[in-house]
Amino acid sequence: xxxxxxxxxxxxxxxxxxxxxxxxxxxxxxxxxxxxxxxxxxxxxxxxxxxxxxxxxxxxxxxxxxxxxxxxxxxxxxxxxxxxxxxxxxxxxxxxxxxxxxxxxxxxxxxxxxxxxxxxxxxxxxxxxxxxxxxxxxxxxxxxxxxxxxxxxxxxxxxxxxxxxxxxxxxxxxxxxxxxxxxxxxxxxx
Amino acid sequence: xxxxxxxxxxxxxxxxxxxxxxxxxxxxxxxxxxxxxxxxxxxxxxxxxxxxxxxxxxxxxxxxxxxxxxxxxxxxxxxxx
Numbered sequence: 001x002x003x004x005x006x007x008x009x010x011x012x013x014x015x016x017x018x019x020x021x022x023x024x025x026x027x028x029x030x031x032x033x034x035x036x037x038x039x040x041x042x043x044x045x046x047x048x049x050x051x052x053x054x055x056x057x058x059x060x061x062x063x064x065x066x067x068x069x070x071x072x073x074x075x076x077x078x079x080x081x082x083x084x085x086x087x088x089x090x091x092x093x094x095x096x097x098x099x100x101x102x103x104x105x106x107x108x109x110x111x112x113x114x115x116x117x118x119x120x121x122x123x124x125x126x127x128x129x130x131x132x133x134x135x136x137x138x139x140x141x142x143x144x145x146x147x148x149x150x151x152x153x154x155x156x157x158x159x160x161x162x163x164x165x166x167x168x169x170x171x172x173x174x175x176x177x178x179x180x181x182x183x184x185x186x187x188x189x190x
Numbered sequence: 191x192x193x194x195x196x197x198x199x200x201x202x203x204x205x206x207x208x209x210x211x212x213x214x215x216x217x218x219x220x221x222x223x224x225x226x227x228x229x230x231x232x233x234x235x236x237x238x239x240x241x242x243x244x245x246x247x248x249x250x251x252x253x254x255x256x257x258x259x260x261x262x263x264x265x266x267x268x269x270x271x
Contacts, residue, residue: 019262019270026261030253035246044257048264055265101203106231109238111245126249145243170204177242184241 007067011059018058022051025068029075032147036079036138038131046082050075072147073157076139080158083135100174107185122183129179133172140165141172197225202232206239 001009003024009017029050034043053074061070130138139158143149144165149157155165205222226232262268 015267016270018265019267022261022265022267026258027253030257031251034251040257043251044260047253047257048261051261051265055267101200101235106234106238108234109241111241122245123249126245130246141246146247173239173242174203176246177238180242180245181238185238 003067004063007058007061007063011061018055021054021058021067025071026051028068029071032072032075032142033079035130035142035146036076036135037082038127042082046075046078049078053078069149069153069157072143072149076143076158080135080139100171100178102178105178105181105185107181109181109184111184125180125183129176132179133175137168137172137175140168141176144169145173197221199225199229199232202226202229203235206232206236 003021006017006020006024010021026047030043030047033046033050034040037043037046050071054071061067133141140154140160143154143157144151151162151165151169154160154169155162160168202222202225205218206226226236259268262271
């Protein structure tokens with residue numbers, strides 16, 4: 001049975017089909033939620049709310065976009081709502097473009113991609129870097145760069161204009177790149 | 191940092207950020223590509239931004255069996271396992 005057939009069954013109230021859709025997408029949604037929330041309980045809560053939205057609204061799903069695109073939109077907005085309700089955390093300001101791109105910090109980078117999944121130390125470094133980035137920026141970076149949404153799709157998903165998406169993306173990329181520069185950057189010896 | 195007639199490295203870096211992964215055939219991006227071909231600093235910056243994206247793409251948080259069970263329970267689908 002392909003995904004469209006499973007969705008059609010779920011739309012007719014087939015609970016086993018709904019359960020199948022949850023199983024297909026739970027890893028994707030959890031991974032996304034964790035990368036935005038940076039907390040297991042919050043990621044679980046966001047994932048639960050996202051799939052509850054799916055269960056309640058699956059009959060309205062038109063199939064014009066992929067179900068995954070629809071889920072990313074829902075999980076993004078749940079993540080942002082949760083972040084906005086918890087304003088205690090202060091994030092690094094990204095208002096100064098000149099500080100974000102410092103020509104003196106430009107070095108060669110070296111990463112062995114096959115080592116990435118085995119390296120828990122690297123996981124900690126990535127985690128610390130993205131934690132400093134405000135969720136409004138994380139979501140744009142995640143949708144656009146990690147999930148491969150277009151600039152327009154990213155804007156539609158979270159209610160931002162195209163220039164606002166580009167501005168946030170540019171700052172998020174530059175910020176994360178700067179944070180990782182000490183780990184991956186090195187000066188070539190001549 | 192070297193400076194072109196029309197465009198600086200800083201301009202290029204900003205536009206790289208805007209356009210990475212998108213269509214680079216517009217006149218502005220053609221100028222940027224040309225600059226990129228000849229500027230070592232911008233090449234390094236482009237590579238480091240690309241690699242930043244790559245490391246975050248590769249890094250994945252796995253859902254635990256406990257989270258999976260709690261999810262199905264929350265949705266009232268625990269009997270569909």
